[in-house]
Amino acid sequence: xxxxxxxxxxxxxxxxxxxxYELALEPxxxxxxxxxxxxxxxxxxxxxxxxxxxxxxxLSFRGRLYGPCQRCLADAVVEREIAARExxxxxxxxxxxxxxxxxxxxxxxxxxxxxALALALPEQILCRPDCAGLCPVCGKDLNVExxxxxxxxxxxxxxxxxxxRERL
Numbered sequence: 001x002x003x004x005x006x007x008x009x010x011x012x013x014x015x016x017x018x019x020x021y022e023l024a025l026e027p028x029x030x031x032x033x034x035x036x037x038x039x040x041x042x043x044x045x046x047x048x049x050x051x052x053x054x055x056x057x058x059l060s061f062r063g064r065l066y067g068p069c070q071r072c073l074a075d076a077v078v079e080r081e082i083a084a085r086e087x088x089x090x091x092x093x094x095x096x097x098x099x100x101x102x103x104x105x106x107x108x109x110x111x112x113x114x115x116a117l118a119l120a121l122p123e124q125i126l127c128r129p130d131c132a133g134l135c136p137v138c139g140k141d142l143n144v145e146x147x148x149x150x151x152x153x154x155x156x157x158x159x160x161x162x163x164x165r166e167r168l
Contacts, residue, residue, distance in 0.1 A: 002109040004046070006102075011050035018047045023113045028065060030121060035067035035078070037117075044113060054089040057099065057107065063117040070124045071133035072141050078125050084116035 002024045009017045023044045025037040044061035060083045069076040089097035101112040132142035137149045154162060 001111075002113075004107045004109060006048075006105045006107055009048060011048065011055075013050055013052045016047060016049045018045065020045055021109060023061065024110050025063075025113060025117070026110070028114065028118060030067075030118065030125065031070055033068050033070065033125075035065040035125070038064050038066050044109065046109065052090075054087055054092075054097070057086045057088070057101075057112075059084045059086075059109065059112060059116065061113065063113070063120070065117070065121075065125075067125065069127035069131055071126055071131045072143055073134070074127045074131075074141070074143070076125050076127040078121060080117065080120040082113070082116045082120055084112065086112065 047058040086099040092098040
């Protein structure tokens with residue numbers, strides 16, 4: 001876990017602190033699949049700006065995750081440029097004016113980076129945009145071996161209902 005002790009960063013109103021940190025990212029479970037960050041410790045730029053009403057935290061880094069495609073289970077890679085911003089009021093009366101990543105003057109950079117990366121992920125992680133997935137009948141990879149199965153004949157007990165449906 002990467003965290004920053006804000007007591008070491010003494011800022012007055014109007015001042016700014018910039019630095020680069022190595023973030024310790026853990027594997028992420030998304031859609032029931034496990035995705036591994038590569039590298040496990042990407043470099044991130046952190047900017048802390050102090051205002052009279054509170055503090056603004058800005059985090060930016062390049063996040064890359066490796067794991068299975070959610071359609072065909074082949075290897076997939078997702079890469080995102082992350083730019084996240086959090087605000088902590090000096091005297092927060094409301095939870096909206098408080099960042100969940102700050103506790104006891106320690107800013108949890110790893111949790112913040114993980115959440116920002118998870119929010120930037122696409123709806124589905126695919127090996128390629130036109131991934132055909134797996135055949136629902138036989139389970140073969142349709143990207144490698146595109147095919148179709150002959151339509152199965154219906155149970156003869158249902159033929160009377162099928163004829164009625166065709167007439168309507």
